[in-house]
Amino acid sequence: MLSNVRAIAFDLDNTLWDVEPVLARAEACLHAWLQEHCPRIAQRLSSEDMRTAREELARREPHHAHDLSYLRLSALAAHVREHGYDQSLAHQAFEVFLTARNQLQPFEDVAPALARLRQRYRLATLSNGNADLAPQEILHVGDDPWLEV
16 A cells, blocks of 8 residues: 555654744844834733733634634734834734744754655645745755655
């Protein structure tokens, strides 16, 4: 039966890397950016408060509950609006978060495992997260990504 398997798909977070430290670092980078550029938000809202706002938004808009980027950007837009800042700052804040969120450290055994699997199978990802694999050199062999889709 396994001889018919031609492709293997992986989730990313907590499969290829531990996502909790990644998110904690990204949240800290976002909060530091907010302290400098939107101090009223940073003074009034903790990272936990902002997480609660995203969770409430997901409950109000269940059709978007799977879209973590939408939830974060929409919540940031509400925060900047509620605190009297220009809406463009929500997009800037989101980019700060995404940049830090995409500084990934795969588990030690990921590269050798993907290299071995790639010899027999096409490899792909399926995820509801917003990790960007393009800059992740550890997930490439030269210019050729191990994960095709």
